[in-house]
Amino acid sequence: MENRTPTQKRTVAITEKKTGLSSVSNLILIGVLLAAGAVLKLFLSSYFTVMKPNFVIAMYCLAILLIKPKVYEGAIIGILAGAICQFFPGTPYINLISEPLGAVAMVLLMKLPMKIGKFDLHPIVCTVLATLVSGFAFVGVMYAAFYMGASIVPTPLAAFMGIIFGTAAINAVIVQILVLPIKAALRKD
Numbered sequence: 001m002e003n004r005t006p007t008q009k010r011t012v013a014i015t016e017k018k019t020g021l022s023s024v025s026n027l028i029l030i031g032v033l034l035a036a037g038a039v040l041k042l043f044l045s046s047y048f049t050v051m052k053p054n055f056v057i058a059m060y061c062l063a064i065l066l067i068k069p070k071v072y073e074g075a076i077i078g079i080l081a082g083a084i085c086q087f088f089p090g091t092p093y094i095n096l097i098s099e100p101l102g103a104v105a106m107v108l109l110m111k112l113p114m115k116i117g118k119f120d121l122h123p124i125v126c127t128v129l130a131t132l133v134s135g136f137a138f139v140g141v142m143y144a145a146f147y148m149g150a151s152i153v154p155t156p157l158a159a160f161m162g163i164i165f166g167t168a169a170i171n172a173v174i175v176q177i178l179v180l181p182i183k184a185a186l187r188k189d
Contacts, residue, residue, distance in 0.1 A: 020069035033059040038084050053170040061127040064106045078103030094141045102134025123179045127172040135164030
C-alpha cells in the first residue's frame with residue numbers, strides 16, 4: 001500500500017494517442033492493410049466480372065480511417081498504394097498519381113463532421129468520394145497521356161463511369177464492414 005499524507009497531490013499520467021505515421025504500430029497496420037489489399041486484388045479480382053472492387057483503395061481508405069494521418073502522411077500512403085498497383089496489369093505509372101490524390105482526398109474528408117447521432121458516416125462517404133477522386137484522376141491522366149501521344153488505348157469514358165461508381169460503392173461497403181471490428185480489435189476510437 002501507498003503511504004500518503006492527506007496534503008499530497010495526486011498525479012495522473014496521460015498517455016498521448018499517436019496518430020498518423022508517428023508510431024510503429026500504425027506503420028505496421030498500414031503495411032498489413034496494403035499487403036492484404038494487394039493479395040485480395042490478386043486473388044479475388046478474377047471472381048468479379050463487371051464491377052471489380054479495388055481492394056488497394058479500400059485498404060488505404062481503411063488505414064486512413066484508423067490512423068488519422070496528416071495530409072502529407074496520407075500522400076505517402078497513397079504513393080505506397082500506387083507503387084503496389086504497379087505490380088498488377090493495367091496502365092503503368094498512372095496509379096502513382098491517382099492513388100496519392102485519392103488518399104489525400106480521404107484525409108481531408110475525414111476532417112469534416114459526418115455523424116448522425118452515434119452513427120459515423122465517415123467510412124461510407126469518405127471512401128466513396130476518395131475512390132471517385134482516385135478513379136477520375138486515373139481517367140484524366142490516362143486521357144491526357146493518350147492525347148499527348150502515349151501508346152495507350154483508353155477505355156470509352158461511359159464504361160469508365162460505370163466502373164468508377166461501381167468500385168466506389170463496393171469499396172464503401174468493404175470499408176464499412178471492416179472498420180468496426182478492426183477498431184475494436186486494435187482498441188482505436
